[in-house]
Amino acid sequence: MHIELRDIRKTFGDVRANDGISLAFEPGRIYGLLGENGAGKSTLMKILAGYQPADSGRILLNGQPAHFATPADALRRGVGMVYQDPLDFPPFTVLENYLLGRDRAVNLDFRQAAAELRAILDRYGFAVDMDAAIGSLSLGERQQLELVRLLAGGAQALILDEPTTGISASQKDALFATMRRMAAEEGKSIILVSHKLEEIQELCGHAFVLRKGQLVGETALPCPNRALVEMMFGQVPERTPRPPAAVEQPLLEISGLGVRTQRLTVGDINLSIRRGEVFGLAGLEGSGQALLMKAVAGLLPAASGRIALDGLDITHLDYHQTRAAGVAYVAAGRLEEGLIAGLSLTEHILLAAPRRDQTFFIRWGAARETTSGRIALCEVVGVPDSTAEQLSGGNQQRMLYAMLNEGLRLILLDQPTRGLDVRSADYIWELLYARRREGTAILFYSPDLDEIIERSDRIAVFSGGVMSRIVEAARTTADELGHLIGGQQ
Amino acid sequence: MNDTLLVRILASIALQAAPLMIAVTGETLTERAGVVNLSLDGKMLMAAMTGFVVAYTTGSLILGFLAAALVGALFALIVAFGSITLKHNQVAIGFVLTLLGADLSAFLGQNFTRLPGPSVGKFAVPYLKDLPVLGPIFFNQNAIFYFAILLVAAAWWWLFRTQPGLHLRGAGERPEAAFARGASVTRLRYLYTVLGGALVGVAGASYSLGIKIGWSEGHTAGLGWIALAIVIFGGWSPARGALGAVVFGATKSLATVFQQNVQGVSVVAFNTLPWLLMIGVLLLVSSDWVARVANLLPPRLRGGFLRLVQVTPPRALGVEFGQE
Numbered sequence: 001m002h003i004e005l006r007d008i009r010k011t012f013g014d015v016r017a018n019d020g021i022s023l024a025f026e027p028g029r030i031y032g033l034l035g036e037n038g039a040g041k042s043t044l045m046k047i048l049a050g051y052q053p054a055d056s057g058r059i060l061l062n063g064q065p066a067h068f069a070t071p072a073d074a075l076r077r078g079v080g081m082v083y084q085d086p087l088d089f090p091p092f093t094v095l096e097n098y099l100l101g102r103d104r105a106v107n108l109d110f111r112q113a114a115a116e117l118r119a120i121l122d123r124y125g126f127a128v129d130m131d132a133a134i135g136s137l138s139l140g141e142r143q144q145l146e147l148v149r150l151l152a153g154g155a156q157a158l159i160l161d162e163p164t165t166g167i168s169a170s171q172k173d174a175l176f177a178t179m180r181r182m183a184a185e186e187g188k189s190i191i192l193v194s195h196k197l198e199e200i201q202e203l204c205g206h207a208f209v210l211r212k213g214q215l216v217g218e219t220a221l222p223c224p225n226r227a228l229v230e231m232m233f234g235q236v237p238e239r240t241p242r243p244p245a246a247v248e249q250p251l252l253e254i255s256g257l258g259v260r261t262q263r264l265t266v267g268d269i270n271l272s273i274r275r276g277e278v279f280g281l282a283g284l285e286g287s288g289q290a291l292l293m294k295a296v297a298g299l300l301p302a303a304s305g306r307i308a309l310d311g312l313d314i315t316h317l318d319y320h321q322t323r324a325a326g327v328a329y330v331a332a333g334r335l336e337e338g339l340i341a342g343l344s345l346t347e348h349i350l351l352a353a354p355r356r357d358q359t360f361f362i363r364w365g366a367a368r369e370t371t372s373g374r375i376a377l378c379e380v381v382g383v384p385d386s387t388a389e390q391l392s393g394g395n396q397q398r399m400l401y402a403m404l405n406e407g408l409r410l411i412l413l414d415q416p417t418r419g420l421d422v423r424s425a426d427y428i429w430e431l432l433y434a435r436r437r438e439g440t441a442i443l444f445y446s447p448d449l450d451e452i453i454e455r456s457d458r459i460a461v462f463s464g465g466v467m468s469r470i471v472e473a474a475r476t477t478a479d480e481l482g483h484l485i486g487g488q489q
Numbered sequence: 490m491n492d493t494l495l496v497r498i499l500a501s502i503a504l505q506a507a508p509l510m511i512a513v514t515g516e517t518l519t520e521r522a523g524v525v526n527l528s529l530d531g532k533m534l535m536a537a538m539t540g541f542v543v544a545y546t547t548g549s550l551i552l553g554f555l556a557a558a559l560v561g562a563l564f565a566l567i568v569a570f571g572s573i574t575l576k577h578n579q580v581a582i583g584f585v586l587t588l589l590g591a592d593l594s595a596f597l598g599q600n601f602t603r604l605p606g607p608s609v610g611k612f613a614v615p616y617l618k619d620l621p622v623l624g625p626i627f628f629n630q631n632a633i634f635y636f637a638i639l640l641v642a643a644a645w646w647w648l649f650r651t652q653p654g655l656h657l658r659g660a661g662e663r664p665e666a667a668f669a670r671g672a673s674v675t676r677l678r679y680l681y682t683v684l685g686g687a688l689v690g691v692a693g694a695s696y697s698l699g700i701k702i703g704w705s706e707g708h709t710a711g712l713g714w715i716a717l718a719i720v721i722f723g724g725w726s727p728a729r730g731a732l733g734a735v736v737f738g739a740t741k742s743l744a745t746v747f748q749q750n751v752q753g754v755s756v757v758a759f760n761t762l763p764w765l766l767m768i769g770v771l772l773l774v775s776s777d778w779v780a781r782v783a784n785l786l787p788p789r790l791r792g793g794f795l796r797l798v799q800v801t802p803p804r805a806l807g808v809e810f811g812q813e
Contacts, residue, residue, distance in 0.1 A: 051669065070668065070669075070671060071668070071669040071670075071671075072669070072670055072671025073671075087663070087665060087666035087669045087670075088663075088666055089658075089659055089662045089663055089666060089667075090662070090663075090804070091662060091801060091804070092658075092659075092662070096655060099652070099655060100652075100655045100656065100659050100667070100670050100672075101655075101656070101659075101667075101670030101671045101672065102652075103652070104652065105652060106651050106652055106653060107650065107651060107652075108650055108651060108652060108655065262780060262784075
């Protein structure tokens, strides 16, 4: 199907998310849509998929103008989109989830739907337990089910929004193979929305680049990364190199630590982290990295073992006590665990202040000033009176760093740059390096192996609750880590 | 054998539970769509009063039930308009309507208190009524009981076996996903809030026209709150909700039996029994204790036990939906 977008415009408040974008997609090809956070990629694709209307502009399918009132409408015309966070129903079974909206018959025919679903899953080599609840599946599996649902609904053009965030390497390979097949054998148009250059280079034949709501360039792929980066940012941003770590005294000493939750048991962790060290935890999400960090932060009780900070036993301290001891924990879920929707940025800074700086009566003037300084330092686009949920995802992430107090001894980070583009991620790390120069140790988890290798001094790999041997970042490769994640020593 | 005290008690429990089953089913449908309608108690009072007054003045039971359903639907429409269209707090609107219902029903019904009026009669199912024990309990009952049972079965089938039921549940679990699949979330929420309200209205009239016949101030007071608790106890499933209604009815009867047979304890003390049970169950099913108990069981039984006992509310319950 030939798709053409003509002069698409969309504004949110004062922000021009899409400022007159025109581009076209041919059948049987794979396109990459690139741009930094807030460039307007998702907005444009949501318009094409019928999830939100454009303020003005036209969509042409095979030369015919099309108007989509809803995503279901768009799918009937052959356009389907897989969202970053799959739009499915966690408590439903796989079959129920597949059936919702499948047809208009009143009675649900589970048997026929099961056969139909099985056939499509087999055709693309996906394996999913059909009686399982959606909520118990991995993100990759849920994504595959969304893809299958759209294909069953007759999608001729598929949009995938950041599809590789949070899925395993093998799921990514399966996904890419499927997309290649669908383009080559079935003539589907495929659009990959991403800020990861490597993926776009690997999969796509053509790239469109957006910046500040406008189409700023297009190119055939592969092409030099540098050319794409220049289009995305207007210039090639400098990467901050990791300053070398001085060999310092051990700060955090963990011996024989065990943590138990209903889902996962982590056993016998032995770690010694030095002052000013950046220590990376690798592995698939949910392999025990977050449990380790939560145990150190006092958010989960240690089932066994000992945790010492600067010689002080903090094993049985609760979160507020570890905070007072100079430990900071930055959660992966921004709005779920990190920020409070409805409270202003000033109120966040006040709440995050150490207890000794808190006064019964709030001095709002001083608090606003502090907040202005902090958000300027962390490049949060907002004002002290903005509420947390008004910030974009990237700015919420930066706000979490603005809330970190001075003089910390240890910072624990769960996915510090999730969803951030190269430049924003680099800036976050620059802030963290500044902390490290003051002697703060940093322990972090990231699903991105390249980030782990680039940013850490030393690395430990987690696999199913078991921690591997510790490797020096300078002497390892993504391949070696990949093998460790697979459970090979 | 069919006329022993025990059988008579069981038959009375079943009948007492019927209006609760209807109200619980109505509220379950509403909450499954993502709307909490807290006006239940006031709605039932208004409907009980309206149903009785209309049936008394017109002499028609059907008109009485229709009027009660209409009153329930109207109250629900106010909640729907306030929470879906105006995006106000669902809890506050429902709560104030409950208070309004109590006083308005007392005012409007003041000239109709303690009057003998029409009532729904018994209907014996041929042949089945003669079954030993089961016959008198299930098949020689008030018509309201049959309606409740059929309603629970129909609601269960609708929710779990039909495409519209899937849409309904989807709207309460993840409205944005339901929207992406072609469901009109706002329309669904209006529809099931009003339908649920109408059913609660029928439940109120069932009480004043079939169980405790007549009208007096505060006639059904408290029943609406119980129904709300049973919706949670029932894990937002009509079948489990019906079971909850029966369990509640049984403890009430048990309290009566104790009152008659245990000496030296204040009669009033036994009235607290159902509430103690209720709060105990509510504390248990919504806590992680269930998971702890499950971990003590052999792994083979764990899944089944959790499915039976653990409840999770619709994820978007009380969460407004607005397209970006």
